[in-house]
Structure formats: C-alpha cells, structure tokens
Amino acid sequence: MLTTVTLIKGDGIGPEITESVKRIFAAAEVPIQWEEENAGQTTLAEVGELIPNSLIESIKRNKVALKGPLTTPVGKGFKSVNVQLRQIFDLYQNVRPCVTTEGVQSKFTDVNLVIFRENTEGLYAGLEYFDERLQIADSISRITWAGSYRIVKASFEYAKKHGCKKVTLVHKANILKNAGMLFLKAGEQISKEFPEIEFDNKIVDNMCMQLVLKPQQFDVIVATNLFGDILSDLCAGLVGGLGLVAGANIGDEVAIFEAVHGTAPDIAGQGKANPTALLRSAVMMLHHMGLKDHARRIDRAIDETLKIREQCTGDLGGNASTQQYTDYVIEKLQN
Ligand code: NAD
Numbered sequence: 001m002l003t004t005v006t007l008i009k010g011d012g013i014g015p016e017i018t019e020s021v022k023r024i025f026a027a028a029e030v031p032i033q034w035e036e037e038n039a040g041q042t043t044l045a046e047v048g049e050l051i052p053n054s055l056i057e058s059i060k061r062n063k064v065a066l067k068g069p070l071t072t073p074v075g076k077g078f079k080s081v082n083v084q085l086r087q088i089f090d091l092y093q094n095v096r097p098c099v100t101t102e103g104v105q106s107k108f109t110d111v112n113l114v115i116f117r118e119n120t121e122g123l124y125a126g127l128e129y130f131d132e133r134l135q136i137a138d139s140i141s142r143i144t145w146a147g148s149y150r151i152v153k154a155s156f157e158y159a160k161k162h163g164c165k166k167v168t169l170v171h172k173a174n175i176l177k178n179a180g181m182l183f184l185k186a187g188e189q190i191s192k193e194f195p196e197i198e199f200d201n202k203i204v205d206n207m208c209m210q211l212v213l214k215p216q217q218f219d220v221i222v223a224t225n226l227f228g229d230i231l232s233d234l235c236a237g238l239v240g241g242l243g244l245v246a247g248a249n250i251g252d253e254v255a256i257f258e259a260v261h262g263t264a265p266d267i268a269g270q271g272k273a274n275p276t277a278l279l280r281s282a283v284m285m286l287h288h289m290g291l292k293d294h295a296r297r298i299d300r301a302i303d304e305t306l307k308i309r310e311q312c313t314g315d316l317g318g319n320a321s322t323q324q325y326t327d328y329v330i331e332k333l334q335n
Contacts, residue, residue, distance in 0.1 A: 003289065006058045007034040010068025011041045012263025013273035018068045020275035020326040021282045024301075027330040030286065030294045035062060040070035040081050050081050051088075059089065059254060064289060066282055067258040071265075079126060085256060086119045087126070091249035092147065093154045094119040094228060095284075096260055098235035098245055103307035104316055106240040113218045114164075115235060116155035117228025119249055121147045122179075124225045143179040143224060148186035154250075155222035156194045166198040167191070170207045170223040170231065183224055208234060232260050243274030243315040246281040248288070257285040271321040274313040276302060279329075301332035 009018045022034065037055040044050050050072070059065050072080045085091070094117035100109055127140035152169065159167050169187035173180030184201055191199035202210065204227045210217065211231070215238050223231055236245040242261035249256045259277030267273055279302060286295035305311050311328045312318030320328065 002031050002033045003064075004035050004062050005032045005285070006055070006062045006065035007036050008055065008065060008067040008070070009036065009038055009042075010263065011071040012069060012265050012268040014068025014070070014263060016269070016271065016273050016322050017259075017275035017278045018066070020322055021066065021279055023326050024279060024298060024329050024333070025282065027333050028294055028298050028301075030291065030298075032289075032291075039085070041073065044073070050078065051084060056088065059085075059256070063254050064285060065254075065256045066278070066285055067256050068278065069259065069261060069263040071263050080124075083124050083126065086249055089249075089251050089254040089256070090120060091251040091254065091256060092118065092120050092150055093250040094232075094247060095158070095250060096232045096235070096245060096247040097284075098232075098239050100239050101244060101306050102303065103309070104240040104244065104312075106238065107212075108215055108238055111215045111235075111239050113215065113235065114158065114220055115228055115232050116151060116158065116220065116222040117232065118147060118151040118183075118222075118224050120225075122225030124229075141176070141179050141224075141226075143182050145182060145186060148183045148224075149190065152183075152186045152190045152222050155220050156190055156197060159197050159220045160194060164197070164219040166200060166219040167194075168207075168218055168221050169199070169201040170204050170221060170227050171201060172204050172227070174203060179224075187222070204231075207231065211235065211238065236260055241274075241315050242277065243313065244276050244280070246277055246279075246284055248281065248284050250288075255285070255288055257281040257288075271323060272314050273322050274315050275322055275326065276306070297333065298329075301329045304332040305329045 009015045035058050037058045039051050070081045072078050097114040100111045121142050123141040125142040129138040171180045171184045173184045236242045245260040247260050283295045283299050305328045309318050
C-alpha cells in the first residue's frame, strides 16, 4: 500500500532539490506516492495565488508534506507563505537537528544538538502596523502561555525520548520583561515535570557567543520564533552550512518537512544546489511516518556519499552537480 504525501516543489533551487529526493526515494523503493502541488512565486505567476486552495486541500487530506523553499515577494500585501502555512495548520514545533557529518569540513567535529523553535507566534505572529503619516512601524511580538507551554513541553518530551541530558531555553527576559519572562516561566514550570533532564536558560546574545565558542555543551535548545530562526542558521554554519540542515514543522495533526535554507536565488537553475538538507528533511518525514528502515538506508547512503569530497556539491568543497550527487547516493543505496 502506497501512502500519499504532498510535494511542494517550491521556488529557486526547489525544483532541482525536490527532483533529487524523488529520484532517491524511487531508487530506495519507498512506499509512498507524491501528490504534486505548489505555492509561492511560481504559483503567483501561474495562477495568481501564493497558496492555492488545492494545496491546502491536499495537505489536509494527506497530513504529511515535503516542501521545497518558497519565495514571498517583498513588499506590502504579501504575507509570508511559509508563515501562513505554519499558521493555517498550527505547526507549532519547528524542529531542526544540527549534527556534525563525517567527512564534511566544518569549524567543529562533534556537534549534536537540536533546535525547537516556536513556529506560530512571537515577532512572526503577523501583528504588523504602519502609520503612514507618522512613519512609525510596529511589529508586535505576541507570546502566549499556551504557545510557550506546548513548544517547551515538546522539547522536553523529545529530550526524554532521545536520551538527551539537557534542555537550554533561549530568551531575552532581561529586556523583554513580559514576552521573554512568560516564555522563561513556562520553561521553569515544565522542567519540574522532567527532573531527570537538566534545565538551563541563556540570554540570546550570550547564547550566540557560547554556540560559536563551544557548541558541544548544548543538547536540546528551545527558543521563541525569531531567536530560533536566527540560531538555526548560526547552528547550520557550525556543522558545514545551510546545504545540510534539515527541518520539520510539526503540529498535532499535520507535519510539513523542509530544509532550513531558502530558495538560494544566486545558484538557482545552475545544477549547483546541495539537496542534502531537503533529503535529510525527507528522512525525518519517513521516521515520522514510521518508515524507519527506509529512513536508515537513505541516511546511510547520504553519509557514505558525503565522506568523499569529490562526490559533494560546491558548497561543501566538491565539484559534483546536484544530479551527480544524487547519482552517487543512488549508487550507495544499490551497493
Ligand atoms: P538562502 O538560504 O536561500 O541562501 C543563503 C546562502 O546559502 C546563499 O548563498 C545560497 O546559495 C546558500 N545556500 C542555501 N541553500 C543551499 C543549498 N541547498 N545548496 C547550496 N547552497 C545553498 O537565504 P536568502 O538568500 O536569505 O533567501 C533567499 C529567499 O529564500 C528569500 O526569498 C527568502 O524569503 C526565502 N526563504 C525561504 C525559506 C523557506 O521556504 N523555508 C527559508 C529561508 C528563506
């Protein structure tokens, strides 16, 4: 029996890297079938909509989606497509593991952490106001107890399930007396339910310094939306770059899997994109769907491929194209 999964090709490098995932999944005989939909700049040009209704219906039906990166046109009147999708399906957990990969050159050799970013509120809540006359712009950071509680709880549950020792909550409660403090209080309360897990908190600026000095001291990190977004790219830099880091947007009913990176317009259409981040996101999706053997097999093939520099794409110092890298992964699957 094949399970249907919604596939959003996305903009920029999206079509190239989703094609890579499709080829590798077919070679690994993963028992899913793709229902292809799209969003973003591509559908705005084609059908005049950033998020077509058919996409919403498809995700509602299938409950699981894999998404390439999307462009939201800059300027008034366009709400971020990514933020909207997360809000429509209440995908409150943004889970991003950052792990050192053998063979990949990076600043550190033993990083193994996971970021839990709150995904529906904070500065991305969409509460934006602009007073044209006075030229005053307001972006309101809304933090709720319920929203804080559920993301912090999810981070502790993950830590418990995966045998992690510590959860570090990142905040700016010294300045953001209300929003920051509420988030921190949720952490302090929930940590009491998990006495076996160490609970720590760090102010975001100090956290940035600690991460670039000694990332090995962190295990699970939980943060509000904007801080989590910024820390995700920082942590991607610690383990070799944006081409590697996977992510999942998880709600109680629906989950959408996507790489941390964006549409990379500087390299789009040139066969230079590294599909690993989306591929690892797709592997996270297989774990979520209970297809663990397929997930492990594909993960191993990626690991084997990345061990040899020439088999990697340019961002990792190799000279393989997206397609050649995909061929190498398929070759490892077949060995
Ligand atoms: P970006 O992540 O697209 O690119 C940053 C840098 O990393 C670029 O030099 C790019 O070439 C490189 N890079 C990113 N992914 C790569 C990959 N797979 N392989 C090799 N190199 C890679 O960030 P940006 O330039 O700030 O944003 C571009 C667009 O992407 C914007 O429109 C933004 O809104 C959008 N965006 C979308 C998402 C998403 O859909 N989830 C996330 C972030 C940004």
